[in-house]
Amino acid sequence: MDKNQRTQFNQMVERSMEQASRNLSGTKGVVSVRLSQEEIDIIDQLVFLELAKNRSDATAMLIREGIRTHQSLLNEIQEYTAELERVKAKIQQSIRNSGLLTRLQNETESDSEGKGEGVNETDEK
The missing domain is CATH 1.20.5 (Single alpha-helices involved in coiled-coils or other helix-helix interfaces)
Structure with a gap:
């Protein structure tokens, strides 16, 4: 990651952390997601750097940033x-x-009624 990318990443993290703090009381639900190992590693880096308290907060932060970016x-x-x-x-x-x-x-109902009340061939003999 070059210096410009690192700066942009840091700015994104700062904005997301501020937004997360503002929205923390507005948390409404839990979503379970499957991620690649590369994505998990990125989330773990945010936790390791203490930019997020845990994987859940890091994931929420990244999702909020993605939503904001593509609003x-x-x-x-x-x-x-x-x-x-x-x-x-x-x-x-x-x-x-x-x-x-x-x-x-009506046709569906009459079809299912007819099947249950049909005469068995062996009964006719």
């Missing part, structure tokens, strides 16, 4: 997701209004 892209994704949810709701409503769903459910 505009994440906002765009959120807008697309909201639009997709609106389209999905419209499609579902159209299907409900068409009666197709009711017909399919």
Whole structure:
């Protein structure tokens, strides 16, 4: 890592630590993740350097920095997701209004009832 990269990394760590301190009371949940050994080594370095208290804090710090760095892209994704949810709701409503769903459910129910009440060939003899 050259001097410029080290400086940028240190600035990122400082910003993330400040943000982590501000957000600590806002912690809402636990997420389990699988990481490569290289990623774990980086997290362990942050803990070793006492830039984070433990792996969990180091991981949270890096995730927050990634989110902050890519916030505009994440906002765009959120807008697309909201639009997709609106389209999905419209499609579902159209299907409900068409009666197709009711017909399919009725057919499924009658198929399963018919299978349970069928006459066995040996009973007919």
